[in-house]
Amino acid sequence: MKKNIYTIFLGIILFIGGQILLTSSSNGRAFSANDGNTGAPGESQTCRSCHGGGQFNATVNITVKDSSGFPVTNYVPGKVYDVDVAISTTNAAQRYGFQLVTLTSNAIPYNAWSQPSANTRIANVGQRSYAEHKGKSETNLFSTKWTAPVAGTGDIVFYAGGAAVNNNGSTSGDNGDVTSLTLIEDISTSSIEYSIENVVSFFPIPAEDYFFLKNNGESSLNGVIRVIDLQGKTISEELVNVLPNGQVEISVRQLKSGIYMAQFASSNQSILNKRIVIR
Numbered sequence: 001m002k003k004n005i006y007t008i009f010l011g012i013i014l015f016i017g018g019q020i021l022l023t024s025s026s027n028g029r030a031f032s033a034n035d036g037n038t039g040a041p042g043e044s045q046t047c048r049s050c051h052g053g054g055q056f057n058a059t060v061n062i063t064v065k066d067s068s069g070f071p072v073t074n075y076v077p078g079k080v081y082d083v084d085v086a087i088s089t090t091n092a093a094q095r096y097g098f099q100l101v102t103l104t105s106n107a108i109p110y111n112a113w114s115q116p117s118a119n120t121r122i123a124n125v126g127q128r129s130y131a132e133h134k135g136k137s138e139t140n141l142f143s144t145k146w147t148a149p150v151a152g153t154g155d156i157v158f159y160a161g162g163a164a165v166n167n168n169g170s171t172s173g174d175n176g177d178v179t180s181l182t183l184i185e186d187i188s189t190s191s192i193e194y195s196i197e198n199v200v201s202f203f204p205i206p207a208e209d210y211f212f213l214k215n216n217g218e219s220s221l222n223g224v225i226r227v228i229d230l231q232g233k234t235i236s237e238e239l240v241n242v243l244p245n246g247q248v249e250i251s252v253r254q255l256k257s258g259i260y261m262a263q264f265a266s267s268n269q270s271i272l273n274k275r276i277v278i279r
């Protein structure tokens, strides 16, 4: 009996602790509640779910700028961009908070934040990395740098949530909003070589344990086949010689499922990057 009372007591303490942890967000939702609230696929709530009232009429805006400060809607693979999230209001709010995440068009996490501004921190929830407010911010502007993924990744979607708050330590009187922005891969500047694309192909996509590189050309090909993750890290590398009409097999059995880049760098300097899906 005594044991039961202790168990119930412990349960209540854990429950209250859990509630405080789950509901707290003045320190950033990923950092203090392990939750994402940007409106991205897979999230269950947005800032507005809890901060839904108030007079502020919050609107969230995402701007991605190139190194000369021009807003862009395309990205060049591997380039570094400045990302601003601004929360505008009809009446100035006392404090502001936000959250930002990037995913591929099929909702695979793509994490590439760096150098957050003083009011911004990076925190993870599962496989996703969020940029978010570090304490309640007096300014409505949050910034971080972001490195675009490798060629062949395709569209990247930025999801942001924001809250304009009255600094009363609760959600009352606050207003939240979410938005998203899709950046299209700029293929005119990517390293895809169209001539080699006519000669070499990767299949099957999606692959399970193996994929193949086929030489559709009339002369042998020498080069390196690499498997690269979305952050640009080389995971495997193999020197190959492929006869005309021949093919080589690359094992991907040990890789986690997801999107990767298969790269063939031919000894004649041409490079083919192809997005592959591993199941």
Ligand code: HEC
Pocket (backbone or CB within 6 Å): 022, 023, 024, 025, 026, 027, 029, 037, 038, 045, 046, 047, 048, 049, 050, 051, 095, 096, 097, 098, 099, 136, 137, 161, 162, 163, 165, 166, 167, 168, 169, 170, 171, 174, 176
């Ligand atoms: C599940 C409910 C919930 C969600 C979703 C939520 N919050 Fe909160 N938030 C709270 C609670 C409860 C508080 C008060 C406790 C605290 O300060 O942590 C709060 C407080 C805040 C405060 C300080 C408010 C004040 O007036 O003092 C900010 C800023 C804030 N949240 C930002 C955000 C942002 C930005 C998002 C979306 C990315 C968000 N919150 C999503 C529940 C939530």
